[in-house]
Amino acid sequence: MSAVVLALAAGAVIGLALGALGGGGSVLAVPALIYLLGFTPVAATTASLVIVILTSATALSAHARDGHVRWRTGLLFAAAGIGPAMLGGALSARIPAAVLTAAFGVVAGAAALRMLRYRPSAEGVVPARPGRAAAAGAGLGAVTGVLGVGGGFLAVPALVGVLGMRMRKAVGTSLLVITVNSLAALATRVGTVEGLDWAVVGPFVGAAILGAWDGKRLAAKVSGNTLQRIFALVLLTVAAFMLIDAVL
Secondary structure (H helix, E strand, O other): OOHHHHHHHHHHHHHHHHHHHOOOHHHHHHHHHHHHOOOOHHHHHHHHHHHHHHHHHHHHHHHHHOOOOOHHHHHHHHHHHHHHHHHHHHHHOOOOHHHHHHHHHHHHHHHHHHHHHOOOOOOOOOOOOHHHHHHHHHHHHHHHHHHOOOOHHHHHHHHHHOOOOOHHHHHHHHHHHHHHHHHHHHHOOHHHHOOOOHHHHHHHHHHHHHHHHHHHHHHOOOOHHHHHHHHHHHHHHHHHHHHHHHHO
16 A cells, blocks of 8 residues: 555544544554654654644634634643743654654553543533643643644643633634644754655645544534544554554
8 A cells, every 4th residue: 555545544534533522633643654654753753743733723723613712721721831842842853762652652542541531521610720721731732842742632631621611612722722832842843844755744634634624524423422432442552552662
């Protein structure tokens, strides 16, 4: 199977998850780029940021038109992660490939388990705590910078649990946070962008953008919990594979 066909298939799945769940799809971009398309871990994290930025921005516009983005809250949350995202982006090139792969496997596994256990409440609203919100935003930025993922799988639970946001608005707002953090992380990797294989990254991005629109429509027809559990099981399998690969 050609690299372009694999890129199209992987991009479609990632865009679908981003559009439907407000996050999570990007965490599959790095392993897809490494194991399906032959990218190095460093190149994969850079390419992933490009894919995440363009796809998240597209999905964000769709959610914004429906009034499901809290701009002020999302920008404040993202602001706490800009510094850590840039620092993480600068440090990632100095991390050995095996360590980067193992770290990604751990984060992906933790994200999958959180998705399986997480039960969003449509009614429960908790008061926002500025300190916890800043800490959550900073941690999310660091993960984005080092591993090249948008962090939506962490942003949505944080926006609901820490800032008391309703689930539908948390999904839309998380896309704003993902876009800002990913832009900050990519700013430290400008020199590595030119070396990317755009013949593969381009189709990947195109399929992801189209998938994000389909994901938005799918979210209105299928239970969010069902989509989340299916994706979490796939992600858990990928995480186990990456951890085994890093150790052996």
